[in-house]
Amino acid sequence: xxxxxxxxxxxxxxxxxxxxxxxxxxxxxxxxxxxxxxxxxxxxxxxxxxxxxxxxxxxxxxxxxxxxxxxxxxxxxxxxxxxxxxxxxxxxxxxxxxxxxxxxxxxxxxx
Amino acid sequence: xxxxxxxxxxxxxxxxxxxxxxxxxxxxxxxxxxxxxxxxxxxxxxxxxxxxxxxxxxxxxxxxxxxxxxxxxxxxxxxxxxxxxxxxxxxxxxxxxxxxxxxxxxxxxxxxxx
Numbered sequence: 718x719x720x721x722x723x724x725x726x727x728x729x730x731x732x733x734x735x736x737x738x739x740x741x742x743x744x745x746x747x748x749x750x751x752x753x754x755x756x757x758x759x760x761x762x763x764x765x766x767x768x769x770x771x772x773x774x775x776x777x778x779x780x781x782x783x784x785x786x787x788x789x790x791x792x793x794x795x796x797x798x799x800x801x802x803x804x805x806x807x808x809x810x811x812x813x814x815x816x817x818x819x820x821x822x823x824x825x826x827x828x
Numbered sequence: 829x830x831x832x833x834x835x836x837x838x839x840x841x842x843x844x845x846x847x848x849x850x851x852x853x854x855x856x857x858x859x860x861x862x863x864x865x866x867x868x869x870x871x872x873x874x875x876x877x878x879x880x881x882x883x884x885x886x887x888x889x890x891x892x893x894x895x896x897x898x899x900x901x902x903x904x905x906x907x908x909x910x911x912x913x914x915x916x917x918x919x920x921x922x923x924x925x926x927x928x929x930x931x932x933x934x935x936x937x938x939x940x941x942x
């Protein structure tokens with residue numbers, strides 16, 4: 718499993734775009750990049766997953782450069798309710814595989 | 829939207845007692861998991877379950893732990909003789925065999941061992 722490095726915490730204000738970068742220098746050819754979100758006292762929630770270039774859904778965008786050694790989760794126009802821990806996970810995605818969580822990035826959105 | 833449910837939301841037990849944590853995964857899912865999170869720490873994988881047997885387990889999942897799918901809907905985690913260090917939030921998750929490999933997590937059971 719590829720080791721990931723994320724900032725421990727980030728602060729932002731409502732309405733701003735937030736970009737959280739994750740480094741994964743030893744990502745393997747078949748590894749996917751997945752982001753989860755966790756609110757206090759709740760289970761993690763899947764946000765987005767990608768393999769290369771850019772993926773966008775209704776919640777976020779995921780940017781992956783050509784070398785795939787890093788990725789950036791972009792949250793457009795955050796609100797107070799986006800305050801959570803965001804986890805970057807990198808690994809071979811097969812059905813039934815365990816998820817390996819790191820410490821994540823604590824995002825605090827202020828008014 | 830379908831969701832994973834867990835009961836109870838909070839369980840307090842004395843050291844040495846047995847506890848059973850219950851989960852109802854999403855109905856058409858095939859893979860089931862238990863994770864735990866000690867307060868202030870990372871989410872840790874415990875065990876995965878598929879086709880009525882354990883697929884993978886972590887070092888944490890020792891002989892004191894067991895899982896069962898007693899019927900078509902429930903998925904349980906049993907801790908035979910709880911220790912103080914078992915105090916944590918326990919999350920059940922499930923996933924299907926299509927799409928994004930997404931795992932759907934339940935709201936968790938907070939286990940407090942006194």
